[in-house]
Amino acid sequence: GxxxxxxxxxxxxxxxxxxxxxxxxxxxxxxxxxxxxxxxxxxxxxxxxxxxxxxxxxxxxxxxxxxxxxxxxxxxxxxxxxxxxxxxxxxxxxxxxxxxxxxxxxxxxxxxxxxxxxxxLNTIMVDGTGMCGACRVSIDGKTRFVCIDGPEFDAHKVDFDEMLMRLRTYN
Ligand code: FES
Structure with missing residues (x-):
């Protein structure tokens, strides 16, 4: 990161x-x-x-x-x-x-x-190297990986609703 x-x-x-x-x-x-x-x-x-x-x-x-x-x-x-x-x-x-x-x-x-x-951001992470995609988020409509591009982002550009949905993936 x-x-x-x-x-x-x-x-x-x-x-x-x-x-x-x-x-x-x-x-x-x-x-x-x-x-x-x-x-x-x-x-x-x-x-x-x-x-x-x-x-x-x-x-x-x-x-x-x-x-x-x-x-x-x-x-x-x-x-x-x-x-x-x-x-x-x-x-x-x-x-x-x-x-x-x-x-x-x-x-x-x-x-x-x-x-x-x-x-x-505190997304689910698996490999932490940008390969698995588990930590994927949308920032200003663009795909970013929290593990390598983040963890910090402009909060006004984060799609929090998508992130909240993805955090529940394994429920
Ligand atoms: S944790 Fe796998 S791509 Fe970020």
Whole structure:
């Protein structure tokens, strides 16, 4: 795959859901070290499923917690947390990693505000070398392989509905 593109964008909102927070952490750290103002939004169904909060806080200017049931932080969806920041201040880039359905709605939210958004996709992978096609996604109508072309793509160009359908292939 391709390495994450890191630069000083200005203000970056890093938004992670579930175990997506784990791959998000090194991005938060690198974005901070590149001089960005980093606002991290962590989301989960409930308090016990919020992970790596302390580690994220170390490299974030602010951490906002969203839980579906309100057991920790603010009650609400990740998209509300992200949108509140967008309405409050200028955001130059959003990075999102989490379940496909979450990234889909984060992308829809940021598209409305025309904020560049990068997502990291978690498709099914088999060989990881670009040969099996298991990780195939459509980006702006073109076929791409997450294992070699990704995992990060412009979230506004990802066909999330197709990806969600393909994630259920083996059900
Ligand atoms: S995992 Fe096989 S092509 Fe990407």
């Amino acid at each position: 391709q390495a994450t593109h890191i630069e000083n964008y200005g203000t970056v909102v890093c938004c992670g859901g579930g175990v997506g927070v784990a791959p998000l952490l090194p991005i938060i750290k690198a974005m901070k070290q590149a001089g960005n103002r980093v606002i991290t939004v962590l989301a989960a169904r409930t308090k016990d499923l919020i992970i790596l909060e302390k580690q994220c806080a170390e490299y974030s200017d602010e951490v906002i917690i969203m839980t579906d049931d309100g057991s920790y932080g603010n009650k609400g969806l990740v998209t509300e947390g992200v949108e509140n920041v967008i309405l409050r201040e200028k955001v130059n880039l959003v990075v999102t990693i989490g379940p496909a359905i979450m990234m889909k709605f984060v992308a829809l939210t940021t598209k409305k505000h025309e904020i560049p958004t990068m997502c990291s």
